[in-house]
Amino acid sequence: MQDKIKSEGKCCFCGKTFAKAGINRHLKTHLEGKGLENKEGISFLLKVESDTRYGGYPYFLSLWVDGGTTMKKLDAFLREIWLECCGHMSAFRNPAARKNGAMWDFFEAEELLASGKTKRYEELMEQTAGEIPMSRKAKDVFHQDFKLEYEYDFGSTTQLVINVLAEYSFKADKTVVLLSRNEPLEIFCESCGKQPATQICTAHGWNEESMFCEKCAEKHAKICSDFEDCAALPVVNSPRMGVCGYVGGTIDIERDGSFVKK
Secondary structure (H helix, E strand, O other): OOOOOOOEEEOOOOOOEEEOOOHHHHHHHHHHHHHHOOOEEEEEEEEEEEOOEOEOOOOEEEEEEEOOOEHHHHHHHHHHHHHOOOOOOEEEEOHHHOOOOOOOOHHHHHHHHHOOOHHHHHHHHHHHHOEEOOOOEHHHOOOOOOEEEEEEOOOOOEEEEEEEEEEEEEOOOOOEEEEEEEOOOOOEOOOOOOOEOOEEEOOOOOOOOOEEOHHHHHHHHHHOHHHHHHHEEEOOOOOOOOOOOOOOOOOOHHHOOOOOOO
């Protein structure tokens, strides 16, 4: 993992660039003015980050979410911009609502789903695992300073942390609005160290050289038969990078790939 990678994003309102630590303070100044033009309602400013407790790169999204948006629609947005590869399951979880030591019965959950008892399934998951039903609306889940977790793919899991930074008394422009996203991170080739990394070899672990520029990828392919056959994946601007079969999102395409050296 490369140290001290700068993470910054552009404001969708004015186009100015801010560091990850300051972008949301800036966005609040723009959103406060929206109260004069938007209809009365409820909306939320969310900070979505990759869970870096166990390593990883400092990816982030700043989202403006309308209170009438369902968790399912937010889930779909996160999949489309950062995560979707093979239709894996996902979940929002409230860590504060989990019962200490409680375990949900996998077979009971499967039986409830198979028999169409969706409501009972949601109750079971919420009571034991703190899972928030996808049918629930944002206004019934979020409040200022609320923190929740999100998981995509319960096998090769990508974990996100979501913080509600502000709550507003007016509607958002759309169900989910992308206000900012980190610019492609300056990740360099682990072989030459000079050019941006564009490809990953998933046959090699994080403690080995596994991220290559175009030229070094060609060299690596000559000594790693798996690379050309099945192990090559593109470097993308997402915490799902290098996992499963992920090759990029379908939202904000211009910021979805590797960075370009100036």
